[in-house]
């Protein structure tokens with residue numbers, strides 16, 4: 001039985017591979033980790049990272065801070081503070097100043113999505129799309145290891161007022177009963193699978209009683225970042241029995257696995273975890289962002305989707321890197337992401353073409369880059385809502401001027417000389433209430 005060990009900046013020198021890192025690398029980790037959360041576990045270090053290929057190894061890039069995640073000026077400020085090692089308070093406040101400049105709360109999550117019951121804000125929940133509600137259990141606000149590109153970095157960085165937490169499940173079920181249009185409840189975090197089986201039951205069991213909820217989703221990276229959660233952890237069997245209980249209650253249990261690379265599902269541990277979860281009747285779907293230095297090649301996506309397909313995992317979303325934190329380092333421009341998506345997608349059989357993307361989760365909704373086309377002599381991006389803040393927007397196409405450098409909706413302007421995208425006026429009205 002593999003015992004869980006986690007390493008942060010404080011004890012990274014205890015990592016067995018510490019010597020492989022080298023002085024510069026270690027200084028970089030310490031510097032960048034003042035701004036962005038760093039945490040790794042023994043399984044990722046021992047079984048996923050190829051230490052003979054650092055820093056280029058994608059699993060290394062995914063889990064260890066990189067100098068370029070900060071801009072040159074910020075890096076040198078933090079680097080000097082770390083080297084001088086004088087006043088931790090000064091280092092902390094300099095880091096915070098940088099953090100607050102990195103758009104820590106993108107897509108209007110706080111202002112627009114927090115639901116209310118009897119006039120009280122239900123912190124710890126987000127209800128953005130009619131059919132689904134996100135729920136953030138307080139105890140799930142960490143992960144087994146932190147991804148360098150994570151858009152949830154503010155939750156892990158002690159920017160406290162931006163955390164979503166909630167202990168009171170009755171508020172959740174109360175809300176769901178008042179909103180029978182909600183069919184899916186999505187448990188997310190952090191990672192809900194860092195919770196014990198008992199806690200997980202405390203959160204999920206009451207929801208099983210809500211008739212109108214048909215699907216329970218659990219968003220998790222544990223399948224690849226700590227697969228022992230489903231195999232040899234003390235309460236692994238209890239977790240699986242609970243999954244069976246959910247399935248037997250008549251609900252659809254969807255494990256939304258965050259998988260960025262084939263490597264993550266290629267260890268015997270991950271394979272066993274996947275096999276065991278599927279045997280409970282739960283369905284595993286996969287989603288992840290396309291990230292520079294990690295999975296910015298069509299071959300990587302094709303290999304991953306093909307492998308998922310024959311393991312019984314359903315490819316679901318390819319996301320674009322959100323406009324927050326170290327986006328500049330990880331972003332892939334829209335036209336390149338589309339190319340990579342298409343080149344991988346075209347090699348899949350129909351069964352693998354369940355995946356959608358590349359998709360931007362932005363304030364108006366989830367917007368897919370469908371195509372690049374020439375219409376009436378103008379080169380344009382063809383975009384499509386797969387989710388809209390107004391459900392009527394779903395599946396609507398719209399067009400933006402082609403722009404080679406665009407990597408997010410904010411970089412785009414409407415095509416054909418239009419002053420606004422069709423949804424903007426309505427969006428402004430929604431923002432003002």
Ligand SMILES: *Cc1c(COP(=O)(O)O)cnc(C)c1O
Pocket residue numbers: 126128129132133134186361366386387
């Ligand atoms: C992505 C997302 C969902 C789920 O959308 P699906 O398209 O049903 O997977 C729900 N709420 C928020 C806020 C989201 O970003």
Ligand code: SF4
Pocket residue numbers: 142143145146147149150151152189190191220221258
């Ligand atoms: S597992 Fe998901 S939530 Fe956790 S650090 Fe990685 S991207 Fe962020």
